[in-house]
Amino acid sequence: MSGQPAPIxxxxxxxxxxxxxxxxxxxxxxxxxxxxxAILGPNGAGKSTLMRxxxxxxxxxxxxxxxxxxxxxxxxxxCAALGVVLVxxxxxxxxxxxxxxxxxxxxxxxxxxxxxGRRRERAFALFPRLKERLxxxxxxxxxxxxxxxAVGRALMAGPDILLLDEPSLGLAPRVxxxxxxxxxxxxxxGLTIVLVEQKAPLALKLASRAYLMSLGRxxxxxxxxxxTSYDDIAQLxxx
Amino acid sequence: MTTSRSSISPDRLRAxxxxxxxxxxLAVLAYAFIAGGYLVTVMSFALIYAIFVTxxxxxxxxxxxxxxxxxxxxxxxxxxxxxxxxxxGFPPLGGFVAGMALALCLALLVGYPTLxxxxxxxxxxxxxxxxxxxxxxxxxQAVTGGYMGLSGIPPLGIGRFEIVSDRWQLAVLAVIVALSxxxxxxxxxxxxxxxxxxxxGSEDAARALGIDVAHYKLMAxxxxxxxxxxxxxxxxxxxxxxxPEVFGLHMVVLAFTMLYVGGxxxxxxxxxxxxxxxxxxxxxxxxxxxxDLAYGAGLILLxxxxxxGLAALGDLIPRSKRS
Numbered sequence: 250m251s252g253q254p255a256p257i258x259x260x261x262x263x264x265x266x267x268x269x270x271x272x273x274x275x276x277x278x279x280x281x282x283x284x285x286x287a288i289l290g291p292n293g294a295g296k297s298t299l300m301r302x303x304x305x306x307x308x309x310x311x312x313x314x315x316x317x318x319x320x321x322x323x324x325x326x327x328c329a330a331l332g333v334v335l336v337x338x339x340x341x342x343x344x345x346x347x348x349x350x351x352x353x354x355x356x357x358x359x360x361x362x363x364x365x366g367r368r369r370e371r372a373f374a375l376f377p378r379l380k381e382r383l384x385x386x387x388x389x390x391x392x393x394x395x396x397x398x399a400v401g402r403a404l405m406a407g408p409d410i411l412l413l414d415e416p417s418l419g420l421a422p423r424v425x426x427x428x429x430x431x432x433x434x435x436x437x438x439g440l441t442i443v444l445v446e447q448k449a450p451l452a453l454k455l456a457s458r459a460y461l462m463s464l465g466r467x468x469x470x471x472x473x474x475x476x477t478s479y480d481d482i483a484q485l486x487x488x
Numbered sequence: 489m490t491t492s493r494s495s496i497s498p499d500r501l502r503a504x505x506x507x508x509x510x511x512x513x514l515a516v517l518a519y520a521f522i523a524g525g526y527l528v529t530v531m532s533f534a535l536i537y538a539i540f541v542t543x544x545x546x547x548x549x550x551x552x553x554x555x556x557x558x559x560x561x562x563x564x565x566x567x568x569x570x571x572x573x574x575x576x577g578f579p580p581l582g583g584f585v586a587g588m589a590l591a592l593c594l595a596l597l598v599g600y601p602t603l604x605x606x607x608x609x610x611x612x613x614x615x616x617x618x619x620x621x622x623x624x625x626x627x628x629q630a631v632t633g634g635y636m637g638l639s640g641i642p643p644l645g646i647g648r649f650e651i652v653s654d655r656w657q658l659a660v661l662a663v664i665v666a667l668s669x670x671x672x673x674x675x676x677x678x679x680x681x682x683x684x685x686x687x688x689g690s691e692d693a694a695r696a697l698g699i700d701v702a703h704y705k706l707m708a709x710x711x712x713x714x715x716x717x718x719x720x721x722x723x724x725x726x727x728x729x730x731x732p733e734v735f736g737l738h739m740v741v742l743a744f745t746m747l748y749v750g751g752x753x754x755x756x757x758x759x760x761x762x763x764x765x766x767x768x769x770x771x772x773x774x775x776x777x778x779x780d781l782a783y784g785a786g787l788i789l790l791x792x793x794x795x796x797g798l799a800a801l802g803d804l805i806p807r808s809k810r811s
Contacts, residue, residue, distance in 0.1 A: 306692050306696065325692070325695040325696045326695050326696075326697075326698045326700055326701075329696055329698035334696070337692065337696060341689070341690045341693030342689075343685060343686050343689035343690070343693070344689060345685060345688075345689070345753065346682065346685055346686075346689075350682050354683070354694075354697055355697060357679070357698050357699055358697075358698040406697060
């Protein structure tokens, strides 16, 4: 397409393996600044592995460029410092710590106390529930609140691009809607979002573009406007 | 609810519960100080172990790692000072600095490669260090005295001022324990402490937040080794004698028991665990032959009814229903 903004994240020929099993085969995709991109696909398609490989959490080969600079391939802490932040599958919140401590850990690399306060307020504005639960131990929150905390904690890192790995997993439909609505709000405010999701209809409602994965490969790029019915989605998954 | 009939509401009980372990430990300590005699000796051991276990708690409770080898660092802190003071006439504080340096060097040497290992591998590697240091203490007779050990180790003191009386030793130990626990609490509440607990929760999640996991694990390992070396140093100077058995595998087993009975990951746990585990066998002394049986049964009951440790007993008090 002409007039498309420069890519913020470019993944080229990215492969990753667990032991002798290659779970991601030469994935190539490109995310533009300010986009909301969904990564769809059935169980075991390699969606999570793609996210983990981008962050450098699994051994991988290939290239990932962030704003034109090559990201180091096995240094998730460096990725976080540059502004690529992942909300991992299963949330990865720290259960024995309070909501407040979890949020502060999100801004772990930030030395500036006033900026920390500003980011906290932004997280509270998005998820008022977090403010109510501030001093509660994170493990005692409901599933939905824990997911809010996971997203809030990621925002505390001040990301330029937010990767989310199945935030809807195990949540009630209404809670899922709340969280996806918050993501849409963040995207309207300019944050680039990559959402991994099995529930394709939900993701396609929000995303401006989607990639379909199957058996460890990126098999198709989808324009959500062309997908109007469940039959279309089923067609995509089965083809 | 049966408790609601009593005059103290469960809510109020819950509010004071966190202070309870501290109060109990302080009361036992005060009683030992006043009563004197054998109880002072038992409490002195308990306090020395409390320091050791507080260090272990930093590494195992907060950072969620496993070590079976911290007795090695206690041995270096203890033997280092014992040899220098009894054989070469160093002052105890000089021995402390030297023993601490030795322990930290070994911790760095061992920790740097092994902390890249996880779970069982780390446990095995640390177990090996403990066994090796023990063997050295046994075999290097010219320096350590082998099984016979070293005696004539001077008591704690600075310059010409020596702490000879049991009661004064107990008081000094209490102050050092208070400092140890206070610094562990400060550490837990800091950015460093939050990072450790994050690593315990999920190394991947911690790394994705920008935490340098290997660096923090090593730091926690070094700090807990420093606690261990301090405990070893205190032990040899309080007792005046050291043999390999003091820092054998038994030390690890005992410390683990204290940590889990007291409450792993809590600030008060190591102290309360050390006090209870040191006092339990004494309590059952009247049972003579059945002493070990009663001790074992007591431990099992504790772990059944207070699985999170004594420091977390407050959690067992039922919450009153919200109106």
